[in-house]
Each structure stands twice: as structure tokens, then as C-alpha cells.
Amino acid sequence: MKPSVVTIEPNGHFCSDCAVRGAAVCSSLDAAELREFEHLGRRVHFDSGETVFSEEDITTSFYNVLEGVMRLYKLLPDGRRQIVGFALPGDFLGMNISGRHNFSADAIGAVTVCQFAKAPFGRFIEDRPLLLRRINELAIRELSQARDHMVLLGRRSADEKVATFLLGWRERQVALKGLSDTVPLPMSRQDIADYLGLTIETVSRTFTKLERHGVIEIIHGGISLLDPARAEALAAA
Amino acid sequence: MKPSVVTIEPNGHFCSDCAVRGAAVCSSLDAAELREFEHLGRRVHFDSGETVFSEEDITTSFYNVLEGVMRLYKLLPDGRRQIVGFALPGDFLGMNISGRHNFSADAIGAVTVCQFAKAPFGRFIEDRPLLLRRINELAIRELSQARDHMVLLGRRSADEKVATFLLGWRERQVALKGLSDTVPLPMSRQDIADYLGLTIETVSRTFTKLERHGVIEIIHGGISLLDPARAEALAAA
DNA sequence: GCTCAAATTTGATCTCTGTCAATTGGCTTT
DNA sequence: AAAGCCAATTGACAGAGATCAAATTTGAGC
CATH class of the missing domain: 2.60.120.10 (Jelly Rolls)
Structure with a gap:
């Protein structure tokens, strides 16, 4: 900038x-x-x-x-x-x-x-x-x-995209800093949207929905993965 | 198969x-x-x-x-x-x-x-x-x-996807067999749809629309690119 | 040429996600 | 603490593209 x-x-x-x-x-x-x-x-x-x-x-x-x-x-x-x-x-x-x-x-x-x-x-x-x-x-x-990301962009729904992103991001954090269900998200919602081929509103709504369903908790600067199994299910679809 | x-x-x-x-x-x-x-x-x-x-x-x-x-x-x-x-x-x-x-x-x-x-x-x-x-x-x-394809999948409209695909495919044919405005398309509509992250119906409709607008002519086993400039314009958007 | 299956096109409708707009929340500055 | 700002959320609505369905074309055998 x-x-x-x-x-x-x-x-x-x-x-x-x-x-x-x-x-x-x-x-x-x-x-x-x-x-x-x-x-x-x-x-x-x-x-x-x-x-x-x-x-x-x-x-x-x-x-x-x-x-x-x-x-x-x-x-x-x-x-x-x-x-x-x-x-x-x-x-x-x-x-x-x-x-x-x-x-x-x-x-x-x-x-x-x-x-x-x-x-x-x-x-x-x-x-x-x-x-x-x-x-x-x-x-x-x-x-x-x-290539994996092409599949996500071309063939997955908004819910699947967000769930897949959260799991994949967590995976990278784990590899870097060890296991934790608290996933820091340093990027903005707009960044996430532009990564997933969505709009910021859809990302925000999907986060809220995942939280309502008890899959994640939205915390300051990231999320807490409450139900990894359900997230995996959403991501695989 | x-x-x-x-x-x-x-x-x-x-x-x-x-x-x-x-x-x-x-x-x-x-x-x-x-x-x-x-x-x-x-x-x-x-x-x-x-x-x-x-x-x-x-x-x-x-x-x-x-x-x-x-x-x-x-x-x-x-x-x-x-x-x-x-x-x-x-x-x-x-x-x-x-x-x-x-x-x-x-x-x-x-x-x-x-x-x-x-x-x-x-x-x-x-x-x-x-x-x-x-x-x-x-x-x-x-x-x-x-990475180029990620941009297409995540951020381009159906019209842009199809126009971009046709131009890109022509480009590869040109590199292989020399310049021609007749572009053979050996793959099925379903293949094109699955490449562009669309459905077969949308691809078919978009082809028809491009033909109605005089940008392409749909010929046996491919298309003829009648108006490359307009196709480029659609692809760039 | 005729038949049957598959591919493609076209039409009608639906829905997911985008768009537009307003509100809320968090953080910084004063 | 108040003001201002930007990011995020939420709501209402619209539209691009998907879905469902039918018609048409094409191709492979016979």
C-alpha cells in the first residue's frame, strides 16, 4: 500500500x-x-x-x-x-x-x-x-x-469453503506452532473472502452460522474450533 | 473409465x-x-x-x-x-x-x-x-x-470464464499448430464446465449467447472465432 | 437410411450468494 | 470518556447461475 x-x-x-x-x-x-x-x-x-x-x-x-x-x-x-x-x-x-x-x-x-x-x-x-x-x-x-484450491474455488459451496479454509489454516498453524484448537486469523474477513472467492458478507454470515451451530467460537483475532469433527464433515461434504 | x-x-x-x-x-x-x-x-x-x-x-x-x-x-x-x-x-x-x-x-x-x-x-x-x-x-x-486459473475460478463471471477459456485454448492451439481462427474443441461441454467451475447448461447458454452476438460461430467439433477483439474485451472485463 | 443412446441445447424456475444499506463493535486519538 | 474511524455484522432484496425438465441434435451401430 x-x-x-x-x-x-x-x-x-x-x-x-x-x-x-x-x-x-x-x-x-x-x-x-x-x-x-x-x-x-x-x-x-x-x-x-x-x-x-x-x-x-x-x-x-x-x-x-x-x-x-x-x-x-x-x-x-x-x-x-x-x-x-x-x-x-x-x-x-x-x-x-x-x-x-x-x-x-x-x-x-x-x-x-x-x-x-x-x-x-x-x-x-x-x-x-x-x-x-x-x-x-x-x-x-x-x-x-x-490444484486443491482450484477444486475449492470451482466446486465447493460457501459453507464448505469456509470450513475447509479454517481446517487448512489450523493445519498450518499446528505444523508451525503445535496443536491447538484456538486458531489465530491474522488476516481480515476481506482477505478470507478474496481467498475463497466469496464476498466479505458471505464469509461473515458463514462464520456466524458456524458459531450458532456450535462448530466454532469467534474470538478476538481468530476462532476457537469447538467441534473439529463437524467442521471436517462440512468441509468434505 | x-x-x-x-x-x-x-x-x-x-x-x-x-x-x-x-x-x-x-x-x-x-x-x-x-x-x-x-x-x-x-x-x-x-x-x-x-x-x-x-x-x-x-x-x-x-x-x-x-x-x-x-x-x-x-x-x-x-x-x-x-x-x-x-x-x-x-x-x-x-x-x-x-x-x-x-x-x-x-x-x-x-x-x-x-x-x-x-x-x-x-x-x-x-x-x-x-x-x-x-x-x-x-x-x-x-x-x-x-494461479491464473484460480483468479478465473474465484473472481470471474460465466461470460468472462468462457471467453477467457476460448482465447486461452486458441492460444495453445496457435503455439502448437500455427495461427487459425478455427478453434477445435475436442473436449465435451461437461469438460469445459468442470474446467470453468460452471454447469454444462451455463456453458451451453454462454456459447449460444456468444454466437448470437457474432463473437463466435459454433461449428462441428469446435468454434470459429469471428470477433477476437470482442472476445478479448469480454475476457478482460 | 433407421434406431437408440448420449450429448447438447433450450426453457422454466429456484436458490445461493452477491449487492446495497444500515448497525454494531473495537480501537485510537483527543 | 467522547469522538471518529474502520472492520465486522446483520438485514432486505436482487440476480447470476444452478437445478429440473424437456426438446433437439449428433453419433454409433445395424
């Missing part, structure tokens, strides 16, 4: 104690490579609502999300928006073949990324097939998720 | 005069590698309607489409279907990280594929980073297409 005010920590971070080490691209590197890799990336912070990169921008960097949540979206000429995904710690952004980003990304809440300039990163990959393999793995995983 | 009757040409085909050489994965191989590669793949034919592989099947092979069209789709438990793409000559199928296919694929009309057993193909890639790079490129391109 607003022009980015970016804070670059000049120095003093180490991959070896990186929060996402193991989950991220860098999991394919050994200790020696990691030390070299360290010099390629810079930690960069973004404040809530800041845009990290925009669709059609020339790709100058790749990004490894370290902390926070980002929304990834595409806009139609008339302003309609489709959120194509939410990025969480461990996600790797910026791959493309056109040399331009094919979606926009902005921070939902405070975000920290590990930013790599495109050229040196490309050179680093060159003779590290394992890293390329890892990147390929991530791309294929995303492709699979994208 | 029916159990597959597969014809394996025992021998006598050569990558060097393969129709998709250059467009496909193999474009990254040099002459020497190609000769070795030749022994890995077998040409296999599928008749119209035959299933090449099914979602959740253990992945035993990769496929390079040589001729024909395939529909790639996912089913919900209750039978609703979402077609996640159509595969044309040059497309590479079977990549996944779970070891299982994450969609089903069947032949629309007669199809020829170049089939590779998973293990030897994996070994062949092992020490050929260029091939891996090429596969990665294809995955990333598909990912980009998948």
Missing part, C-alpha cells in the same frame, strides 16, 4: 540459528554451504500492510519468509482481487520464468524475510543440485496445493 | 525425430544424452476415454504427452469434478512429492505419451542438473498458470 520503509539489519544473523532452518529451502545445505549462503541473504522487516513485491515487477530478489504472514494475490483490471495463497515462515517466494513476479505480496502484520538478490542466488544454485532439487520440491508442493 | 488396453510399441522410435522434441523436458538434453534417454521412455497409446493414471495411485511413471489431449481432474467424494487443466503435446505429467498422483488424467480422443518408469528416470535426472532445471521450469510455469 504505502511505499515501503525497509529496515535492513546490517549484520549479525546466522542461518544456523534461523527459525526456519530445516523447513525452508536451506534445509538442503550442509554446514559449509550454509556459511557461504549466510552472506547471500539479508534479513528485512516489513510493517503491517507493506507491499513486499508487486505483480509485474521485475524480479530482483527471492524471499524466504522467517516470521509473520503474507497475502499473495492477483488483481483484475477492475480491482477484483483473488488471493492465491498465504505465505508463512518457511515459504519461499519469487520463483518465476518470465523474470517478473506473477502475483503481489504484502505483509499481514509484521513480517521478517530473508531476502536474496536474484543473480548471486542464481549463481549459488548453479552448482548445487540439491538446492535446486529442494526448490523444485517446494514448487511441486505448491502446485499440488494450487 | 474402462480398464486401459495399452499398446506398447516394442521398439523403433527415436527422440531425435520426436514431435515434441524442443518443447518438452528433453529439450535440455544434448545429442549423446538423448540417445541414452531414448532407452528410458516407451511410446504408449491410449484410446479415447481411457484413464492414464488416477489420483491417489502410487506414481510408477512419468509421462510426456506426444499427441492428443488429456483432461486432468480431481473428484470430490460426492462426485463433483474439477478439471485442473488440459494436457497437450509437450506437457510433462507425474511430478509429485507424496509418491502418489494428485490428480487423475484421461485421454480425450486418442493419445500418445512417452512413458518413463519412475526409478530409472529419477536416476537419469540425478546427475543432469540441466534436466532438473528444465523440469523445475515446467513446474513453475504450471504454477503460474494454476
Whole structure:
């Protein structure tokens, strides 16, 4: 939204104690490579609502999300928006073949990324097939998720969409922070609507309905999943 | 649909005069590698309607489409279907990280594929980073297409969906067979509906409406694009 | 050419979700 | 605490596309 005010920590971070080490691209590197890799990336912070990169921008960097949540979206000429995904710690952004980003990304809440300039990163990959393999793995995983989301967008009802979203989001939280039935939802209702191909009103009504039926409880900044089994049933339909 | 009757040409085909050489994965191989590669793949034919592989099947092979069209789709438990793409000559199928296919694929009309057993193909890639790079490129391109399709499914009207589909399909035909305003549509209306997240009736009505307005002419086995400019306008909206 | 089945088109109606509008709630600023 | 603002909720209504149903066209055998 607003022009980015970016804070670059000049120095003093180490991959070896990186929060996402193991989950991220860098999991394919050994200790020696990691030390070299360290010099390629810079930690960069973004404040809530800041845009990290925009669709059609020339790709100058790749990004490894370290902390926070980002929304990834595409806009139609008339302003309609489709959120194509939410990025969480461990996600790797910026791959493309056109040399331009094919979606926009902005921070939902405070975000920290590990930013790599495109050229040196490309050179680093060159003779590290394992890293390329890892990147390929991530791309294929995303492709699979994208296809799942197509099914949701094209063939599921509003109720199913919302239930599926809540369960899927919880799943990701669990993978990141461990099991809990309290699901934080840092994104707005509008974000959820644009992710599910619905309107904000329909999302809101569906949340209310789920709450009335005792499936969830709407709490500040998220929901509490009271009846996971019923939610699963709604999602599968 | 029916159990597959597969014809394996025992021998006598050569990558060097393969129709998709250059467009496909193999474009990254040099002459020497190609000769070795030749022994890995077998040409296999599928008749119209035959299933090449099914979602959740253990992945035993990769496929390079040589001729024909395939529909790639996912089913919900209750039978609703979402077609996640159509595969044309040059497309590479079977990549996944779970070891299982994450969609089903069947032949629309007669199809020829170049089939590779998973293990030897994996070994062949092992020490050929260029091939891996090429596969990665294809995955990333598909990912980009998948995201475009999410926008269509989530945020476009029926008219826009159909117009976008016709233009996109024509584009692929052009890339494959050269420019023509006659667009063959080998897939059924139901397939188109399941690709666009619509019903067959809506697709049919939209075709009729486009024809009434002089944008297309519905011809045997396809359409003729009478007014590409107006179609573009409808698609962009 | 004739028959039967399947695909497509067309029509009538319904309903889910969108649109428009007003209200409520939460948070920040003063 | 009051004012102002934005996000979220709720209500009333409308419409795009789905559903149900029937007619028509197309294609495969015979």
C-alpha cells in the first residue's frame, strides 16, 4: 500500500540459528554451504500492510519468509482481487520464468524475510543440485496445493469453503506452532473472502452460522474450533 | 473409465525425430544424452476415454504427452469434478512429492505419451542438473498458470470464464499448430464446465449467447472465432 | 437410411450468494 | 470518556447461475 520503509539489519544473523532452518529451502545445505549462503541473504522487516513485491515487477530478489504472514494475490483490471495463497515462515517466494513476479505480496502484520538478490542466488544454485532439487520440491508442493484450491474455488459451496479454509489454516498453524484448537486469523474477513472467492458478507454470515451451530467460537483475532469433527464433515461434504 | 488396453510399441522410435522434441523436458538434453534417454521412455497409446493414471495411485511413471489431449481432474467424494487443466503435446505429467498422483488424467480422443518408469528416470535426472532445471521450469510455469486459473475460478463471471477459456485454448492451439481462427474443441461441454467451475447448461447458454452476438460461430467439433477483439474485451472485463 | 443412446441445447424456475444499506463493535486519538 | 474511524455484522432484496425438465441434435451401430 504505502511505499515501503525497509529496515535492513546490517549484520549479525546466522542461518544456523534461523527459525526456519530445516523447513525452508536451506534445509538442503550442509554446514559449509550454509556459511557461504549466510552472506547471500539479508534479513528485512516489513510493517503491517507493506507491499513486499508487486505483480509485474521485475524480479530482483527471492524471499524466504522467517516470521509473520503474507497475502499473495492477483488483481483484475477492475480491482477484483483473488488471493492465491498465504505465505508463512518457511515459504519461499519469487520463483518465476518470465523474470517478473506473477502475483503481489504484502505483509499481514509484521513480517521478517530473508531476502536474496536474484543473480548471486542464481549463481549459488548453479552448482548445487540439491538446492535446486529442494526448490523444485517446494514448487511441486505448491502446485499440488494450487490444484486443491482450484477444486475449492470451482466446486465447493460457501459453507464448505469456509470450513475447509479454517481446517487448512489450523493445519498450518499446528505444523508451525503445535496443536491447538484456538486458531489465530491474522488476516481480515476481506482477505478470507478474496481467498475463497466469496464476498466479505458471505464469509461473515458463514462464520456466524458456524458459531450458532456450535462448530466454532469467534474470538478476538481468530476462532476457537469447538467441534473439529463437524467442521471436517462440512468441509468434505 | 474402462480398464486401459495399452499398446506398447516394442521398439523403433527415436527422440531425435520426436514431435515434441524442443518443447518438452528433453529439450535440455544434448545429442549423446538423448540417445541414452531414448532407452528410458516407451511410446504408449491410449484410446479415447481411457484413464492414464488416477489420483491417489502410487506414481510408477512419468509421462510426456506426444499427441492428443488429456483432461486432468480431481473428484470430490460426492462426485463433483474439477478439471485442473488440459494436457497437450509437450506437457510433462507425474511430478509429485507424496509418491502418489494428485490428480487423475484421461485421454480425450486418442493419445500418445512417452512413458518413463519412475526409478530409472529419477536416476537419469540425478546427475543432469540441466534436466532438473528444465523440469523445475515446467513446474513453475504450471504454477503460474494454476494461479491464473484460480483468479478465473474465484473472481470471474460465466461470460468472462468462457471467453477467457476460448482465447486461452486458441492460444495453445496457435503455439502448437500455427495461427487459425478455427478453434477445435475436442473436449465435451461437461469438460469445459468442470474446467470453468460452471454447469454444462451455463456453458451451453454462454456459447449460444456468444454466437448470437457474432463473437463466435459454433461449428462441428469446435468454434470459429469471428470477433477476437470482442472476445478479448469480454475476457478482460 | 433407421434406431437408440448420449450429448447438447433450450426453457422454466429456484436458490445461493452477491449487492446495497444500515448497525454494531473495537480501537485510537483527543 | 467522547469522538471518529474502520472492520465486522446483520438485514432486505436482487440476480447470476444452478437445478429440473424437456426438446433437439449428433453419433454409433445395424
